[in-house]
Amino acid sequence: MSKYLLNKFLFTVDRDPELVERYREEPRATVEWWESEYANRILGCHAGESSTWLRFDDVEREALAAHDYPKLFELGAHPFLTLTLFIAMFERDHPPLGFQTEYARRLSHMTLPYPDIAT
Amino acid sequence: MAEVVAVIASTHHPFYYRASTATGEERPPFADEWVRKVEAFRETLTRARPDVLVMVGSDHFHQLWLDNMPQFLVGKAPFYDANFYNEEREFGLPRMFFTGQEDLSSYILREGIDAGFDLAFSNELRIDHSITCPIITLRPQNDLPIVPIYTNIFAPPLPRPSRFVQLGRTIRQLVESWPSDQRVAIIGTGHLSLELGGPRQFGPHGPDPEFDRKAVEWISTGDLEGCLSEVTLDSLHLPGNATHGFMDFMLMMGVAGEGRKADYVDTYDLFHTMEAYFTWYPGGRP
Numbered sequence: 159m160s161k162y163l164l165n166k167f168l169f170t171v172d173r174d175p176e177l178v179e180r181y182r183e184e185p186r187a188t189v190e191w192w193e194s195e196y197a198n199r200i201l202g203c204h205a206g207e208s209s210t211w212l213r214f215d216d217v218e219r220e221a222l223a224a225h226d227y228p229k230l231f232e233l234g235a236h237p238f239l240t241l242t243l244f245i246a247m248f249e250r251d252h253p254p255l256g257f258q259t260e261y262a263r264r265l266s267h268m269t270l271p272y273p274d275i276a277t
Numbered sequence: 278m279a280e281v282v283a284v285i286a287s288t289h290h291p292f293y294y295r296a297s298t299a300t301g302e303e304r305p306p307f308a309d310e311w312v313r314k315v316e317a318f319r320e321t322l323t324r325a326r327p328d329v330l331v332m333v334g335s336d337h338f339h340q341l342w343l344d345n346m347p348q349f350l351v352g353k354a355p356f357y358d359a360n361f362y363n364e365e366r367e368f369g370l371p372r373m374f375f376t377g378q379e380d381l382s383s384y385i386l387r388e389g390i391d392a393g394f395d396l397a398f399s400n401e402l403r404i405d406h407s408i409t410c411p412i413i414t415l416r417p418q419n420d421l422p423i424v425p426i427y428t429n430i431f432a433p434p435l436p437r438p439s440r441f442v443q444l445g446r447t448i449r450q451l452v453e454s455w456p457s458d459q460r461v462a463i464i465g466t467g468h469l470s471l472e473l474g475g476p477r478q479f480g481p482h483g484p485d486p487e488f489d490r491k492a493v494e495w496i497s498t499g500d501l502e503g504c505l506s507e508v509t510l511d512s513l514h515l516p517g518n519a520t521h522g523f524m525d526f527m528l529m530m531g532v533a534g535e536g537r538k539a540d541y542v543d544t545y546d547l548f549h550t551m552e553a554y555f556t557w558y559p560g561g562r563p
Contacts, residue, residue, distance in 0.1 A: 162343055165343060166343070169338055169342065169343075172363055173339075173361070173362065173363060175362065175366075200344060201342060201344060202344065202345065231474065231475070236338070236432075236474075237473055237474025237475055237518055237519075238337065238338065238431070238473050238474055238519065239338060239474075240474050241473055241474035241478070242363060242367065245367060246363065246366055246367065255479060255548075258478060258479040259479055261474075261478070261479075262475070262476050262477065262478050262479060262480075263476075265475055265476040266476045267476075268475065268476050270514065270515065271514060272475060272514070272518055275433065276433040276434060277343055277432070277433075
């Protein structure tokens with residue numbers, strides 16, 4: 159299990175306007191492409207020096223492919239990264255603050271202590 | 278030697294810019310009072326007539342990332358671009374541009390490392406809303422050079438609260454020993470109780486009004502001892518999952534000094550989080 163890789167997906171998609179739209183419209187295909195082409199890039203190194211060992215497990219891959227942000231929270235993905243990206247994708251479909259309050263409601267079964275987010 | 282003419286601690290609410298510039302039906306009902314409070318707060322900095330601003334904040338996973346994460350980082354560059362695409366997208370923040378006070382950055386790095394803080398540095402740093410928000414609220418003309426200092430309140434393992442306080446004390450000592458005749462304001466931003474991406478987010482108030490009340494009391498009275506006796510890395514999870522940003526307020530209490538009452542205190546209870554504004558004048562009220 160790799161909280162780091164979940165976070166890396168959320169981080170790299172969130173900072174790229176084209177990837178935000180692609181993940182919104184085709185989540186499963188985007189996750190597959192990203193895991194195959196992007197997951198091992200070291201962001202400060204050139205492509206010939208990528209890592210070789212990073213991959214999602216089945217639960218992580220499915221949570222991302224299903225846009226399942228409550229599951230991402232349970233898996234310990236960084237809540238700020240998840241929130242920021244999902245606001246970018248879905249706030250537009252709701253009245254002002256509507257998505258944010260629905261997001262809270264869908265996490266209302268979570269109690270303290272929350273899942274550990276340390277990577 | 279340089280003089281610390283003001284110490285300022287503030288929340289950095291990214292929605293202020295949009296709320297304060299909105300007109301007509303777009304303007305939220307809380308905007309006018311918010312603007313009034315911010316303009317009064319701004320006057321506390323203006324009155325101190327600073328030449329240079331040391332700005333303490335925290336990168337929100339913009340330039341700093343988990344493959345190479347510093348705990349404390351000082352910007353050392355002649356210029357800084359500011360605000361990121363996702364801050365334009367979500368908060369409507371404008372792109373900004375700053376001039377750096379590079380000689381003070383060098384001094385803080387050299388002397389800070391010698392004082393026991395293994396400070397990271399950046400020669401090309403893009404600043405995010407933890408520093409641009411207080412410029413928008415406190416110095417919107419953006420006419421003063423800055424030294425940005427970033428802390429990690431975001432990606433565990435984090436330094437403990439006492440380490441933030443120690444760094445604040447050290448920053449104060451370093452600025453006051455900087456061989457210069459400049460007037461320096463030290464400004465830092467953080468949070469009171471805050472939840473982001475969790476079940477308690479975006480409620481009618483901050484997630485823990487009782488924590489907020491105590492926090493404002495600690496800060497306004499300079500009660501570092503009381504604050505440090507209750508606040509730990511573990512305890513900060515309870516008021517809200519993003520409340521570790523309160524450690525930047527603790528850093529600023531370290532800058533201001535143990536037992537030092539704030540000369541100016543104001544708060545504003547908003548949905549989602551409480552705003553809080555504090556100013557100290559080390560040399561007396563100007």
